[in-house]
Amino acid sequence: MKFVITALLAATTAAKTASSSDMYAFEQYKVDYNRNYSESENAERLEIFVKNLAIIEERNNAERQAGGSAVHGINQFTDMHPEEFKSMFLSSDVSMKTSEDRVYAEDLPDFDTSTEVDWTGVYTTPVKNQRQCGSCWAFSATEQIESDLMRLTGSTVILSPQNIVSCDKTSQGCNGGWTESAYTYVKNNGGLETESDYPYTSWIGNSGTCKADSSKAAATISGYTTVSGEDNMASYVQSTGPLSVCLDASTWSSYTGGVLKVCGSSVDHCVQAVGVLPDSDTGYWKVRNSWGTTWGESGFIRLSFGGNTCDITNDPTYTDATLV
Secondary structure, eight states: HHHHHHHHHHHHHHHHOOOOHHHHHHHHHHHTTTTOOOHHHHHHHHHHHHHHHHHHHHHHHHHHHHHHOOOOOOOOTSSSSSHHHHHHHBOGGGGGGGOOOOOOOOOOOOTTTTTOOTTTSSSSOOOOOOOOOOHHHHHHHHHHHHHHHHHHOOOOBBBBBHHHHHHOOTSSSSSBOOOHHHHHHHHHHHOBBTTHHHHOOOHHHHHOOOOGGGGOOOOSSOOOOOSHHHHHHHHHHHHTTTTEEEEEHHHHTGGEEEEEEOOOOOOEEEEEEEEEOOOOOTTTEEEEOSSSSTBBBBBBBEEETTTGGGGGTTTTEEEEOOEE
């Protein structure tokens, strides 16, 4: 009885703080995103939703003041508390970044500031979805190996992030990791299986039990190369192919489109830079995310070029992937 009264009071409080337009938007949100809350959770999610609407407005104002074109709005994350979102989706562990086995790319060509290059569908597989698991680091590494296979061998193979999430014991599965740790796992453990042989099952923090079978490995690497600096990154992407990158995605929870200019520099997410227009005024990076195709621009985001937006230069890498 006490719980019911508390829930009703919470619902009443949330309703009082929400305007009629907020309430309407929330009810429409539940329909659009198929949300079915309990009575007590409904009050909590309404309160979070209203606070996120204020955050969206703040982010849009900041973008306009900075001259960016990104638009923040309602999406699948608008009913999530920022800390809840962070724990489920932003779990790359920058403390695992290492200089071991690091080779730096050299002799890169000059880039053309007027030429846009986009490797989507050329050296990339379709957009993936990590779901409610902090496995972005494993997805970024897997996607990079896939891209390098396409670039170096001409073969398109959909590889298994789950193989890494469950089996790389240097990292923490859904609780975080780093691309270099994933590369080392693939290098030292016989390679990486395909998605069809080792499908993705992680959900709400469940990293799964390792069931790797090296006899089923489809691809492997013997090392990775780091590209240092944004100009060198642009040269590489423009001339050669995609790069795995780790950056700050703390403001991405509300991104819906445009070129993002306002961003933090506390690295918490690993993704893939798949295209670039390296112009200092209107240029941008095209970045492939792992939150499904309903987020952002069909699963992608554009970041302003030239200012190390979101600390995109933190750890760009590519591999020497080969088929097994």
